[in-house]
Amino acid sequence: MIDLDLRHSAPDFKHYTELRLQENLEHRLNLVNGSLMFNSRTMKSGLSARTYINGSWGFASNPVIDKQTVKSVIKEAGSNAGYLRRKSSLGKSDLPSSRRKAVDVPKEPKKHFTIAELVAFLTGLDRMIMARFPKLTSRSLSLYSISMEKKLITSCGSELHSLLPRIMIYVDLTMEYKKEPISLFDLYGGYGFFGQHFTSPDALMPAIGKQYQALEQKTRGVYPKAGVHTCILDAELGGILAHEAVGHTVESDLVRSGSVAGDCWQQLVASPIVSLADFAHTALGKPCPVPVRIDDEGTVAEDAMIIENGILKSYLHNKESAMDFKMPATGNARAFLDSDEALVRMRNTAILPGNHKIDDMIASIDEGYYLIRPGNGQADATGEFMFAVTMGYEIKKGKLGRALKDVTVSGVAFDFLKTVDMVSDELSWCCGGFCGKKQPMIVGMGGPAVRGRINVGGR
């Protein structure tokens, strides 16, 4: 990233102000049946400032990075906030002050992979898949890497320098069965750099072999029966539930606009065996997939215990909402691009593990479904959610049965969580969470497997 010492600009701050220098570096490769459809690299960087005056905010950004532009974005952000204050003064008080410094820049491995090596890795992997699984009718392999580097100073004296790298390989396999295409995708990778996750195409093949086996089972799969069933949601589905159906409803901006969680403060919203948290950077002594130590307002990021033993205990805050709610700021203000303002966002959201074994959970169900792999998911202010499930199995008399075709499950988050009566004892994170809320954002989501009653949209 272009080096510019932002601290010299502090004297230019006339009101509460955040000044951020950010660079996002992304790389996308997409190989469809051996043809490289996309081979693009994007580097975006720039300066932004955000100013608060009595409840009105002004924001300005510019891709030019020099001392003169620093002055101009600070001035423009102040002028924008001033314009709104003149239009309608909200008369709010100053934001709480916090002065913190943090550096969180993971060391890049010495081995730097060139574009040619990344392309060679992906094409090599594709050739192996084609050779080993000739029944496939289509293959799509994508590589997506992002590294997000930020430098921030605030008028309160906080400073941050962070780097968030992520590397993912998406593998989407298709087979035909009775002339109908059936597909199954999976993703590999996570927080860090290419070499930390991928050594050779060979090393990925055992996992892709399992994906292929699951696809074969899915081609002979069945549609589940529509209706409410006792189901086990495996870790990734538990993660998407925690993020979409609970996490969004407790974001303070949604609470303020009327989300269902606003009326449930300190109330029982889940079975007493359910606890759910948004972790800042470390969960149960291990690093999270999206570590946030100081957020983009300069607040120290703290864990937010959203549900504790079934009781709703915390919302997710930025500085202003924490002041309005008279609660501590949790460090959830995050921005995706240099030209984006910080919004209230989740970091690493998960249900906490319980004490059941997954095999016992399966054995406990006479008739139901084991839902494993999520597609996309959405949720409402009411907590009503929908998740696509791309891989799952019937459970009959305590044993796994036939695979399922693609299906969608739905429910109301707090209603579903009240039906949870078993929680497995292992926490695992999905390696590639992305969230959309005005801006995209890298997030972590995960959990144990949970057993509860959910509406299955079968045939």
Place this chain on the structure above:
Amino acid sequence: MTGERILQTALKGIKRTADKGQCRLTESRSTELNVDEGVVKLLRTTVNSSLMLQAIRSGKKGTHLINKTDFSSIKEAVEAVMLSADSAPADPAHDFAHCPNKRSLIKGPQQPDMDQMHNRLTELLADIRERYPLVRVREATMEHMQQNDRLVNSSGVDLSSCTGVYRFTVLFLAKQNTKTSSFNYCGCSLPDLSDRLINKGMLQLQFRQVQDQLNCGHLKGKFAGDILMSPGCLVSFIYDYMDSYLCDRSMISGTSLLRDKLGQNVAAQDFSLESSPVSRHFCETEWFNSDGFVQKGCRLIEDGVLKNFSLSLYGANKTGHKRSPNFSPFYIVKPGDASFDDMVRSVKRGLLLMRFSGGMPSVNGDFSGVAKNCYYIENGKIKFPVTETMVSGNLLKMFQNIRSISRERINSGSWLLPWMVFSGLTISGK
């Protein structure tokens, strides 16, 4: 440097070693007002630039995108794009437009009227408070976007546009005591701010509906029924249909079930769909595309017959089909002759569906999801709003089972769509 100099510097650098090169410079300035807590709280002014360099050497293609336009950044980007191209496998399907063509377009308001933007937004908030007291605005934005876009390539293509447009979005729900409705939203693009925002799209209907939806009923069991779908909901199904059957990815991968159906009946006889990014109906435009061609309207399905795929130059070269006149999502569906009331009366049992929260369809077009902001219809009458109701079906079959199409259409500024009734979808309650 001027835009002209930036592009010529980049293209000259690429042409030195590449067989073919293309550069696109997009410079924009956005002025955006944001509503939070029911008041206009944030004013954003952002300057953005994007310089995309593309190079083909020996059939190998690379793309590099930066947001800097100084000489040394361009020089580095030229080296990076050549490195990227050299790293790729050769594919003779890669190409750029090769007929010299120099044209330009100016469209829309080039400067924001800030005070009017603020006035219209605060006026909308006041209108909502007065007429729909239970509605809460979750977020709303009013943006003016001015964009200068120019593409040049090594075959003499030089296309440019200066466009300006207002974009308005609002996301809202209703709240009464501890009851919360589902949220709904409206997004549209406007050539000017001459009218109150509350008159846009279907906003008044949507505001009325979310107030109703504070008290939803439930359906029990499942049945095969009709879906009367709003234009705003329809557009998401059309996007899925295009992705599943007619666009580059599904055609190149061979997963499209319509890949061999050109000239054949694929949908109901009265269904005609076109894409037209240059239509006079729209204030948004994509006048030229990333291949370097000026875009034209494209009839995709006419009277139920598949007329064209939606393929880029690469997609066309890869599949052996014709390049599409455009591959942009500016969809227009031909109106029918039914009124909305007639359509409701025609439904024996089904749903009025305003929004759909669904999973990505399977490659065979199977889909399922939750019906949002919807009402139960029985014997031609809208009965009550329902929640926790799912709809499932198959995209291909759904567009073959169109029962009626309305004469009224809604224009969002980038799509123009009617209400439609689809029959034979599976509807299931709790």
